[in-house]
Amino acid sequence: MKKRALISVSDKKHIIEFAQGLVELDFEIISTGGTLKVLQDASIPAIAIDQVTGFPEILDGRVKTLHPNVHGGLLAKRSDPDHLMQLEDNHIEPIDMVVVNLYPFKQTLAREGVLKEEIIENIDIGGPTMLRSAAKNYADITVVVDPNDYDSIIKGFKTERIDLEFRQKLAAKVFRHTANYDAMIANYFLTQIEEKFPETYTVTYEKVQSLRYGENPHQEAAFYKNPIQNGMSLATAEQLHGKELSYNNIQDANAAVETLAEYSEPTAVAVKHMNPCGIGMGESIADAFRIALDADPVSIFGGIVALNREVDSSTAEQLSEIFLEIVIAPSFSKKAFEILTSKKNIRLVTMDMSRPHEALYKLTTVDGGVLLQNKDDGVIEGSNLEVATERVPTDEEMKDLLFAWKAVKHVKSNAIVLAKNKQTTGIGAGQMNRVGAAKIAIEQAGKKAFGSVMASDAFFPMPDTVEEAIKSGVTAIIQPGGSKRDQESIDVCNQHGIAMVYTGMRHFKH
Structure with missing residues (x-):
């Protein structure tokens, strides 16, 4: 038969x-x-x-x-x-x-x-x-x-x-x-x-590639993507040049893209170990990268840069002067591509940045289970802010406060960001106490701390962080507010003529 x-x-x-x-x-x-x-x-x-x-x-x-x-x-x-x-x-x-x-x-x-x-x-x-x-x-x-x-x-x-x-x-x-x-x-x-948290939640991902190793060489890893993907995402990006991305490259690149999505003006974001180390906004993308580089010319070495405008020859010349793992942009001009591909180990990646990635949930694995939450897409405008101090921020301070608030959202908690003239001047990330993060940001900023504004991802449980800010020359502060001891920080600000505003929203990132 x-x-x-x-x-x-x-x-x-x-x-x-x-x-x-x-x-x-x-x-x-x-x-x-x-x-x-x-x-x-x-x-x-x-x-x-x-x-x-x-x-x-x-x-x-x-x-x-x-x-x-x-x-x-x-x-x-x-x-x-x-x-x-x-x-x-x-x-x-x-x-x-x-x-x-x-x-x-x-x-x-x-x-x-x-x-x-x-x-x-x-x-x-x-x-x-x-x-x-x-x-x-x-x-x-x-x-x-x-x-x-x-x-x-x-x-x-x-x-x-x-x-x-x-x-x-x-x-x-x-x-x-x-x-x-x-x-x-x-x-x-x-x-x-539109059911938010159903009784069972089934996820599926499709393999993009096997990776050489995971976070460390003794760990195995692979990269998977959401099969129905949209918006700014590495899963749909196209790599134009360089060797395959590693596990850590993908993590860092994702952090850069998520941070970049906060800004609509020409902006450059440099990332190291999943934290931004420099963010700059300018009239042109070349100007934005110059500002980001100047924010921290040391940490950017060996890092990842994401830009939200086409990379032109002027920007490419600047990028080529330092060692970078990856450059991500919507596109590269022909001349820029020629300049950057002359670099031996750089990877060039293009991505559709016309709209942010629309994620339904953010998943975090724990032993034996998974945590599920909405993506942190909270946005604050100037009109949403509550002025807590006697002094009201100037228009320029307000612009810098909102710039810094967008940045601090993408820094590991406890997080402090200093900023001035649409540039991060100091970033303190992932510390066990907030004043420690502030000291790191202030030390990194050096003389640039004077005249900067400060953003904190969560409230101040005591006035010590504000006191460090005042000593360094910070003129305005943005923070969620909500501590039982808020008044102590307000009093210190008022004594020194510092403006402080509350967002009513925190941005913990673990």
Whole structure:
């Protein structure tokens, strides 16, 4: 008796060559709808599914393979005489191979202006059901979901290497594939009903690349992306030059991009170990990078720079004068690309920066579980601020306070940022107490601290941080407020003519 293969694919890449290979291996082919037409047009003999089921495709193709003649042929255990007798009694022939890939739900969802009805119609029902039936019965059935496996399967049958272990690997891939598919559908409906924290939350990611190692050389790692991605994201970026990004490169680059997304004017952000070490805003992108570099010309060495305008030759000349791991920008001019690619180890990455990445949740893994929260997209405008002191900030101070507030949001807590004239002058990150972070920022700023403003990611539980700010020449402070001892800090500011404003919002970052 001939072996039978059921082929029903949405992605028809290489399916003609694969089906021809199966025919040469003496398989009888069963097929459906569009796939059947493709095979018949290529003169490949194939039986229509309704000849197997004895029932026509109905409901615009919604029902065609959901039939006992199909699933009985898939789920019967060949080693069980009772199963085989039931097949014979019901005139059902076994199916030995299933080749299915699913309706393009992901691609449909990503289309601009797609209608809800189109999205719903691209939720596959029969395909996942056949795949799951065949994968459950991998002991007897070869199940194929990935066109990249076609060649190895044909070669395997020719050399008789399609054994139980091989079929089990294919079945495992099927269940990963259907889980991925169902997770995308579940998350689509989650956005439709706007339910914030459901009783179960299923996430899915698709592999971008294996990495040489993780955070340290003894750790293994890989990079995965959200399959339905939009906005500013490394997962959809294009690397134009240089060796592959490492685990730490990706982490740092992501921190740079997230920080850059806060600013709309020409801005350059330099990052080291996931903290910004210099942020500059200017009239041009070349000017912005000069300001960012001047903010901390030491820490930027070996760091990552992200810019929100095309890199021109003037900017490229500046970038080429220091050692940088990565430069990220919307684009590079031809001359800028020539200048930068003359550097031996630099990586150049382009990214769509026309809109911020729209993340539904931020996930953080802990041993045995995961923490889920909304992305910190809180924004403060000048009109939202409460002036807590007798002195009101000047217009220039207010601009710098808002600039610094956007920056401190992306610095590890406890965090302090000094800024002046749209430049970070000092950054203190990740300290166990706030006054320690302030001292680091002030020491880094040096003489630039005089006339700067200060931003703190959380309130001051005591006035010691304010006292350090005053000694260094800081003229205005922005902080969330809300401490039981707020008045002590206000009193110190008033004694020295310092302006202080409250945001009513903190930006802890752990």
